[in-house]
Amino acid sequence: MRIVVDRDLCDGHGMCEAMAHEYFELDDDDVMRVLVESPPESERAKVHAAVQSCPALALSLQD
Template identity: 65%
Template structure:
């Protein structure tokens, strides 16, 4: 899977980081960074939960390509 971020929607709230800090990080300027855009299958549950927790729906997942 691949993590996608819609930068126009992302507000840097940090729900994703709090749920999957190994994959998301919000910096001091409230800009979210994807630390690993291609998480391994073993991390699927954490990443899916983090993506679903985004209150502005700025995150999505697609099959790895």
């Protein structure tokens, strides 16, 4: 599994960071960074929930 970000869609809401701060981080300019691009399979449910929480639909998961 790999986290994919569409930077053109990301509005910096921070929902992903709030749900999975180990994998997502907003910097001081509200630009989202993926901290771990390929999280372990054991974290799939948590990362999937964070991706689904994005109101801008800027995140997806690829297998």
